[in-house]
Amino acid sequence: xVKYVGVDWAYRTAQWCALAPGGEIAGEGRIAADxxxxxxxxxxxxxxxxxxxxxMSGALWVRDExxxxxxxxxxxxxxxxxxxxPLAAKTDKVDARLLAELSxxxxxxxxxxxxxxxxxxxxxxxxxxxxxxxxxxxxxRIFGLQTQWGVRVSLARLRRADGLSLLERAGVPEVWRxxxxxxxxxxxxLDARIAPxxxxxxxxxxxxxxxxxxxxxxxxxxxxxxVADSCAHNEKVREGxxxxxxxxxxxxxxxxxxxxxxxxMPGYPPRRDDRFANDAS
Numbered sequence: 001x002v003k004y005v006g007v008d009w010a011y012r013t014a015q016w017c018a019l020a021p022g023g024e025i026a027g028e029g030r031i032a033a034d035x036x037x038x039x040x041x042x043x044x045x046x047x048x049x050x051x052x053x054x055x056m057s058g059a060l061w062v063r064d065e066x067x068x069x070x071x072x073x074x075x076x077x078x079x080x081x082x083x084x085x086p087l088a089a090k091t092d093k094v095d096a097r098l099l100a101e102l103s104x105x106x107x108x109x110x111x112x113x114x115x116x117x118x119x120x121x122x123x124x125x126x127x128x129x130x131x132x133x134x135x136x137x138x139x140x141r142i143f144g145l146q147t148q149w150g151v152r153v154s155l156a157r158l159r160r161a162d163g164l165s166l167l168e169r170a171g172v173p174e175v176w177r178x179x180x181x182x183x184x185x186x187x188x189x190l191d192a193r194i195a196p197x198x199x200x201x202x203x204x205x206x207x208x209x210x211x212x213x214x215x216x217x218x219x220x221x222x223x224x225x226x227v228a229d230s231c232a233h234n235e236k237v238r239e240g241x242x243x244x245x246x247x248x249x250x251x252x253x254x255x256x257x258x259x260x261x262x263x264x265m266p267g268y269p270p271r272r273d274d275r276f277a278n279d280a281s
Contacts, residue, residue, distance in 0.1 A: 005051040005071075006099025007041075008092045009033060009062055015092035018045055019100045028096065033058075035065065042069045052103040054078050054095070055111055063113070076102065080109035121204060128197045135190040138183040145176050145183075159184060 003026055008015040010033055017028040027045070031037035047070035053059050055078050063073045076099065084107065102108045114122070139155060146152055151170045157163060158180065167177050 002048050002050060003045055004100050004104040005045060005049050006096045006101070006103060007051060007053045007062065008095040008099065009053060009056060009058060010092070013037075015096040016041060017093070017096035017100045018049075019097075019104050021104070023101070023104065025097075028093065030092075038062065038065050038069075042066070042071070047071065050074075050103050052076055052099040052108050054081060054099060060113060060119070074103065074108045074110050075113060077109045077111050084109065124197065124201060124204075128194060128201065131190050131194050131197070135187055135194070138186045138190070142180055142183045145180050146172070149173075149176065155187075159187075 002021060004019045004021075006017050006019075012033055013030050014033045014037060015028070015030050018026040020026045031041050049066075049070075050072045051066060052074050053062050053076070055075050059075050063075055066073045081098070081102070084102070099108075142155065142158065146167075149170070149172045151167060151172055153163070153166060153170075157166065163184070164177050164181055167180065168174075172180075
């Protein structure tokens, strides 16, 4: 007999609920949120199970572990789950029962799940993006330290051997020069970490035909972040998930309506012209 299981995954523990085909509760409980807890759950419920897990950090790993044990697992969109069944009392037990009921009724708002190779590419890009942001922050701090003393020296000039001595001749005190030196050392360190990543990502940019559609240099890893962020919908439409068409599921941009200059913004005092309009009349 097939059981329908909802798993409300958390960082330390996970609440689960199993329903029979008729909707009766066949069992529920709480397990540790790790591999041992999942093994215990599989041993208790068997392998004839259709499960549903709400999307969160670690949900893909939970799905892969349970699928390897013979389960059929769907990952639900958390926002659509709340829309489908708004609940007054939201607890882990109620969430697990809700997920199990959605699985039993075949109403799970499923998500497109990237493959392992796709996830690995995204993780490489996130790692590079994190390092680039740190480097950009260090460059901005160098600029801020210089502006405190009315100095503007380019980063390329500061990275030369006599860069810090140039700041000394410009009148920058030693404490600020040491801060600039720390930022320069950090930039050099990050450049050394980013260069191997660029070499690693270059073949992916050359092999992916979607990189040419970004308008950037195909040989540069900068063409890949746009591809990694936009390929999810393309793959979903290609696989026919939920029967969506190419125009469905695309993110909608909320464009604010232009406000008349004669109407003040809510929460702000009226414009000076409005305040003296009555006096002028």
